[in-house]
Amino acid sequence: MGHAGAQDRPGGPGGTEPPDAPPAEAAPADGGAPAAGRAGRRPATTAAELARQALLIFDERGFDATTVDDIAAAAGIGRRTFFRYFQSKNDVAWGDFDAHLERMRAALAATPPQTPVLAALHRAILDFNTYPPSEADWHRRRMALILGTPALQAHSTLRYRRWREVVAEFVAERTGRAVTDLVPQAVAWAFLGVAVAGYEQWLTQPGAELTEILDRSLRLLVDGFAHSL
Amino acid sequence: MGHAGAQDRPGGPGGTEPPDAPPAEAAPADGGAPAAGRAGRRPATTAAELARQALLIFDERGFDATTVDDIAAAAGIGRRTFFRYFQSKNDVAWGDFDAHLERMRAALAATPPQTPVLAALHRAILDFNTYPPSEADWHRRRMALILGTPALQAHSTLRYRRWREVVAEFVAERTGRAVTDLVPQAVAWAFLGVAVAGYEQWLTQPGAELTEILDRSLRLLVDGFAHSL
DNA sequence: GGAAACAGTGACACTGCGTGCCACTAGCTC
DNA sequence: GAGCTAGTGGCACGCAGTGTCACTGTTTCC
Numbered sequence: 121m122g123h124a125g126a127q128d129r130p131g132g133p134g135g136t137e138p139p140d141a142p143p144a145e146a147a148p149a150d151g152g153a154p155a156a157g158r159a160g161r162r163p164a165t166t167a168a169e170l171a172r173q174a175l176l177i178f179d180e181r182g183f184d185a186t187t188v189d190d191i192a193a194a195a196g197i198g199r200r201t202f203f204r205y206f207q208s209k210n211d212v213a214w215g216d217f218d219a220h221l222e223r224m225r226a227a228l229a230a231t232p233p234q235t236p237v238l239a240a241l242h243r244a245i246l247d248f249n250t251y252p253p254s255e256a257d258w259h260r261r262r263m264a265l266i267l268g269t270p271a272l273q274a275h276s277t278l279r280y281r282r283w284r285e286v287v288a289e290f291v292a293e294r295t296g297r298a299v300t301d302l303v304p305q306a307v308a309w310a311f312l313g314v315a316v317a318g319y320e321q322w323l324t325q326p327g328a329e330l331t332e333i334l335d336r337s338l339r340l341l342v343d344g345f346a347h348s349l
Numbered sequence: 350m351g352h353a354g355a356q357d358r359p360g361g362p363g364g365t366e367p368p369d370a371p372p373a374e375a376a377p378a379d380g381g382a383p384a385a386g387r388a389g390r391r392p393a394t395t396a397a398e399l400a401r402q403a404l405l406i407f408d409e410r411g412f413d414a415t416t417v418d419d420i421a422a423a424a425g426i427g428r429r430t431f432f433r434y435f436q437s438k439n440d441v442a443w444g445d446f447d448a449h450l451e452r453m454r455a456a457l458a459a460t461p462p463q464t465p466v467l468a469a470l471h472r473a474i475l476d477f478n479t480y481p482p483s484e485a486d487w488h489r490r491r492m493a494l495i496l497g498t499p500a501l502q503a504h505s506t507l508r509y510r511r512w513r514e515v516v517a518e519f520v521a522e523r524t525g526r527a528v529t530d531l532v533p534q535a536v537a538w539a540f541l542g543v544a545v546a547g548y549e550q551w552l553t554q555p556g557a558e559l560t561e562i563l564d565r566s567l568r569l570l571v572d573g574f575a576h577s578l
Numbered sequence: 579g580g581a582a583a584c585a586g587t588g589a590c591a592c593t594g595c596g597t598g599c600c601a602c603t604a605g606c607t608c
Numbered sequence: 609g610a611g612c613t614a615g616t617g618g619c620a621c622g623c624a625g626t627g628t629c630a631c632t633g634t635t636t637c638c
Contacts, residue, residue: 159635160585187623198588203625237578274503295578300553302562303577306546306569313538321531333531340535344573348532349466349524388606389614416594427617432596 164197167205171215178213179261183269210275213266217279221286224248228290237294238342241287241311245338246331249315256330264323267316284308314341393426396434400444407442408490412498439504442495446508450515453477457519466523467571470516470540474567475560478544485559493552496545513537543570 174191181190188209192202206212224244231240251259266272285299287308292299299305318337322330340348403420410419417438421431435441453473460469480488495501514528516537521528528534547566551559569577 157635158585159583161587161633163586188625189623200588200590200626201586204586207625209624236575238575270507274506277503277506278499291578302546302550302566303569305549306543306566307574309542309546310539310570310574311542313540313542314535317531317535317538320534324529337531337535340532341539341574344575345536345539345570346465346467346573349520387614388612390604390616392615417596418594429597429617429619430615433615436596438595 164201165195165205167216170195170197170202170205171212174212175262175265178265183213183265183272208275210272213262213269213272214276214279215262218282220248221282224283225286225289228286233294237291237307240294241290241307242335242338242342245311245315246335249334250331259330260323263319267320267323280312284312287311310341311338314338393430394424394434396445399424399426399431399434400441403441404491404494407494412442412494412501437504439501442491442498442501443505443508444491447511449477450511453512454515454518457515462523466520466536469523470519470536471564471567471571474540474544475564478563479560489552489559492548496549496552509541513541516540539570540567543567 170191173195174186177186177190177194188202189199191209191212192199195202224247227247228240228244231244235243266276284305285308288299288304291297291304291307292301295303297304314337315334318334319330321337322328322333325333399420402424403415406415406419406423417431418428420438420441421428424431453476456476457469457473460473464472495505513534514537517528517533520526520533520536521530524532526533543566544563547563548559550566551557551562554562
């Protein structure tokens, strides 16, 4: 659940910057973006920029009423090229979720072994969904789109799979079970469930703080539902 | 999760109306023209029969490699007619899930008020997924298809929504909360999660009993995960 | 400087899902 | 029979996603 929109850029620094700043000569050795140096034609845009454009149109016109042609045209690329940046129209709403997910995996792996498993997950999921204020509004709009569009709701199941894998692998590793065992899988499914429930709750409350609601939702699971009923 | 394949027959009124006695032919097997009774042309087939045919082809050729034309042709109807029985190719895999779901709602509503909420859910979900041996094999194949096909996995999220509603409504009613509150929603999501985890586990174990694995999975949640870690 | 290698682009054609439209068919009642 | 009614299916359309292939811009090597 949740992720920043940041992605690596080919021609310049990453983040939320305009598409192509340096047309002639790419900035030498900027950060880690390996723009110049490689052979071949430079990409016309970036996945992050494409996702940004698409989200704007989705907001304006609705997901279903927006065609891939619309997005491609707005980004100044061909329709065929769009599908080289994203596997499907659905995927564009998520941006680069996997990269963000890697950070959660790393955070979990770095948890001290004596930390209880459930507490570690609780902590990691909250961190995973903590965003700087500058991205908060962006993130909210993205999640409102995803959780409010049936086609995206359905598709999100596939994106959540890797999220569950990360959780299940952690539980398996810490409790000496196989990843495919019932317990790690059930824990992963249950955490995903309460996280989504928290997100949905958050979206119904305009001014609310995501992490706060998420914290409440996760605690229901960690403490046991019986404790709250 | 889970449901029988039974559906209303064409000769009789649909949905919750009183069933009609099929005089001539009632066998869901192929061939026979269905029973009469009302004005207008008789349906060419039934949703249940169509689903049965489709599942056979999916088993043989795979979901993605099967086109709607294939299914329609096998059932002896036109492609356009197929979409009057099912909204999408995805839906055909589920058959009439909603009718089965109504029984779970009724079972929950009939639970004695003094029964603890979690115990009532535990019981109802197990009952909901208990099938007579004659349907067991059929059910397993259906669920293997659904949980093993990405397109259906994604789509199932939309079918699970009503399932979650039933659970959330029960929790809300019994605990004096609104259905939209965090607690009923989180409980519904969490139960769905562990139920799916149980199903997935069941499918990896050829000879296993569904209710038994489901029972273990649900208990993880009811007793609290901390209890098992 | 020029050729070759290379990465990325976009036009075109094709399959398949889902939908609106509409004429047609088959049952019933009067 | 006529008229009503419910269901059928052909046709055309829009749109997602994919394979193919010629083209374009960039670096590297001679």
